Amino acid sequence: MLRTGDEYLASLRDGRQVYVGGKLIDDVTIYDGFSGSAKTVARLFDRTASDPALTYVEPETGEKTSLNFLRPRSREDLTARRALHTAWAEVSNGLFGRSPDHVAAMVTGMACRPEVTGNEQYAENLLNYWRHIRDNDLYLSFAVLPPAGSKSGKSSAVQNAMRVIATGDEGVTVRGYKMLATGGALCHEILVGNAQPLRAGDESVAVSFGIAANHPGVKILSRKPYAAHAVSNIDDPLADFDESDAAIYFDDVVVPWNRIFVLDDWRASYGLFVNTPAHTLGNSQAHIRLLAKMRFMLAAAKRLGDALDFTSNPAVQGVFGGLAARVKMLEASVLAQEFQPERWDHGYVSQDRQFMYASSNWSMEYFSEFSTEMRRMLASHAFQQPADVSAFEDDYTRRLFLELNRTDDFEVALGNYRLIRLMWGLVGSELASRNNQYELFYAGPPHVTRSRMYDCFDWASAEQRVDEFLAQNATTAADAQTTR
Ligand SMILES: Cc1cc2nc3c(=O)[nH]c(=O)nc-3n(C[C@H](O)[C@H](O)[C@H](O)COP(=O)(O)OP(=O)(O)OC[C@H]3O[C@@H](n4cnc5c(N)ncnc54)[C@H](O)[C@@H]3O)c2cc1C
Incomplete structure (x- = not known):
């Protein structure tokens, strides 16, 4: 059903x-x-x-x-x-x-x-x-x-x-x-x-x-x-x-x-x-979900910057460019997970565990920094605003609210207020704080998440390159010895 x-x-x-x-x-x-x-x-x-x-x-x-x-x-x-x-x-x-x-x-x-x-x-x-x-x-x-x-x-x-x-x-x-x-x-x-x-x-x-x-x-x-x-x-x-x-x-x-x-x-x-595809199927959901969240947070911050006119500053644009690059990196990682599926018994597949655990580790390490950049963008704006919507009911505080927003158009001022409240909800509020904690721990504690990466990384093929290099180098060294 x-x-x-x-x-x-x-x-x-x-x-x-x-x-x-x-x-x-x-x-x-x-x-x-x-x-x-x-x-x-x-x-x-x-x-x-x-x-x-x-x-x-x-x-x-x-x-x-x-x-x-x-x-x-x-x-x-x-x-x-x-x-x-x-x-x-x-x-x-x-x-x-x-x-x-x-x-x-x-x-x-x-x-x-x-x-x-x-x-x-x-x-x-x-x-x-x-x-x-x-x-x-x-x-x-x-x-x-x-x-x-x-x-x-x-x-x-x-x-x-x-x-x-x-x-x-x-x-x-x-x-x-x-x-x-x-x-x-x-x-x-x-x-x-x-x-x-x-x-x-x-x-x-x-x-x-x-x-x-x-x-x-x-x-x-x-x-x-x-x-x-x-x-x-x-x-x-x-x-x-x-x-x-x-x-x-x-x-x-x-x-x-x-x-x-x-x-x-x-x-x-x-x-x-x-030892089943469980962790991989479950955590790839977590990364697809995180991608939606980071895109949303980034876009909300950008809209705020446009509304308050700080995204016109090239230095701020540089910061946004860096954040956007991180969002695209996560998207690449989500796509890479399913590009070459990992084969399990009975004909089933899952996303590739190496990319999956890489994404878990990356997001656990990086998300706090992303969120902190958002807080930096929000600066003191959440605290410059009235305490709550009751300010719009009183004529005097409503007028001051319009003046704060340099407009006579209440809808424009309200739009700014709503963006600021949204940003606070995303990065500053008690819920945001809980959500940050979630990103740190959704895949388990950091030491376990790192050890899973250690366990599934393809060390063999990477180390083979080292062995081949050393073998080649040994031959060259022996030759050098002989000629000397
Ligand atoms: C918002 C949120 C939602 C969650 N949702 C779920 C859920 O739906 N289902 C579920 O089962 N669990 C959930 N968890 C639990 C999550 O998996 C755990 O928080 C995580 O596994 C850490 O366990 P703990 O909180 O008991 O901390 P502890 O194990 O007590 O660890 C405390 C601190 O010590 C560190 N630490 C502990 N031992 C070591 C060690 N050997 N080496 C290095 N550092 C160490 C930890 O990394 C951590 O920083 C959620 C957690 C959060 C924060």
């Missing part, structure tokens, strides 16, 4: 337990902190449901299905997937990092190589799970990290990381925290597992499964939702683009056996991400 936005919103009224501070939210679709973002997600579903180009016919069912779930077999398939990611990224201008196409891409990648689970029944469970989310067009978030201080399940002092506490006829009982489900308040399902390497001794936390957001005992503990504090959509134009983040607490949750993908296997739990 292709889910519509209305169907998505209705499906969120399912008894899920979302806490904001001490408050249990009855209905996330009407709560101020989430309602706007829920509507944004609804727009994503409508976008696919209304555009056949974002669907494919799934061979297993013969049904029109979101490209989210296409197991790619060719470069053309990767290009088709990119069309979906691009279309969705444009809905939020890249501000929804974990839009529903992120984790769906991961599970789709896992379903290309389910045998990595190391157990026939679990492999079947994983395939059936992919079929379930595919055929119901579901939104998944994921929580694949332990909480602070418990990066190793071996830690006897810290026992709050989610772990298996019992197994029985009904399933596997888990208790404790798992971090950090972006979109947790708004999703249908949560993928739980380990996206960071585990080691021997971590067996009790080495469990992977998919669980419904409203499953008994699943507690979704949201961080502060910024939209709940929005003044107006002119003052906070990005209030509908706060995708939410939540710690997940498993209060003795019984995970049914048919939802278990890995149990007691620290290699397989991590392997599901990196």
Whole structure:
């Protein structure tokens, strides 16, 4: 099925337990902190449901299905997937990092190589799970990290990381925290597992499964939702683009056996991400999405510069030129990822991992600098403006506002104000700060992201050049010795 936005919103009224501070939210679709973002997600579903180009016919069912779930077999398939990611990224201008196409891409990648689970029944469970989310067009978030201080399940002092506490006829009982489900308040399902390497001794936390957001005992503990504090959509134009983040607490949750993908296997739990196309399909979404965001930020800054007349300065144009070059570099990297697909078992492909991890590393290192340049462009303009739109209601402050903008035309002045508020939303606000943090950590912590690049870089062919050079040089040196 292709889910519509209305169907998505209705499906969120399912008894899920979302806490904001001490408050249990009855209905996330009407709560101020989430309602706007829920509507944004609804727009994503409508976008696919209304555009056949974002669907494919799934061979297993013969049904029109979101490209989210296409197991790619060719470069053309990767290009088709990119069309979906691009279309969705444009809905939020890249501000929804974990839009529903992120984790769906991961599970789709896992379903290309389910045998990595190391157990026939679990492999079947994983395939059936992919079929379930595919055929119901579901939104998944994921929580694949332990909480602070418990990066190793071996830690006897810290026992709050989610772990298996019992197994029985009904399933596997888990208790404790798992971090950090972006979109947790708004999703249908949560993928739980380990996206960071585990080691021997971590067996009790080495469990992977998919669980419904409203499953008994699943507690979704949201961080502060910024939209709940929005003044107006002119003052906070990005209030509908706060995708939410939540710690997940498993209060003795019984995970049914048919939802278990890995149990007691620290290699397989991590392997599901990196020994299948999962990580590559998921992270390439992240880069396509980041491209949409950087283009949008750059264009917003340029429009601001044009409006406030500082882009006419050649020095400022130089800065913009440098930023535009970075945006095009990212675009090149996105295209390079799918140019020569990497081949996996069973005829499936993914984007090339070397380019993919290069993009992850680059964006993690560079995005803060990009954002800082934007802040530099914004300078003090956000603080020169009135506190909020109430200034336009009072005759005296409205007149002063027009004078500040050197115009009698309120629409022109308001246009400047809106651009400035947008820029503040993108680079200065609490949401912007959260989003910067997201770009730093979306692929995992820097040391792990770098080590993945180390692991997949084609050292052999690069080093062969060195060996050949040294061999040639040795011959020349020997000759030189002989002649001397
Ligand atoms: C906005 C946001 C959204 C996120 N969304 C999701 C999500 O949807 N799903 C999900 O599962 N996770 C998500 N994450 C979590 C993300 O993957 C983690 O933040 C990241 O893996 C780091 O883990 P941590 O936050 O527990 O920090 P810690 O592991 O506690 O690390 C703290 C600091 O120490 C550094 N550090 C730790 N160990 C080492 C080491 N051995 N060598 C060098 N430096 C080290 C880290 O790089 C970091 O700077 C999100 C994070 C953010 C910020």
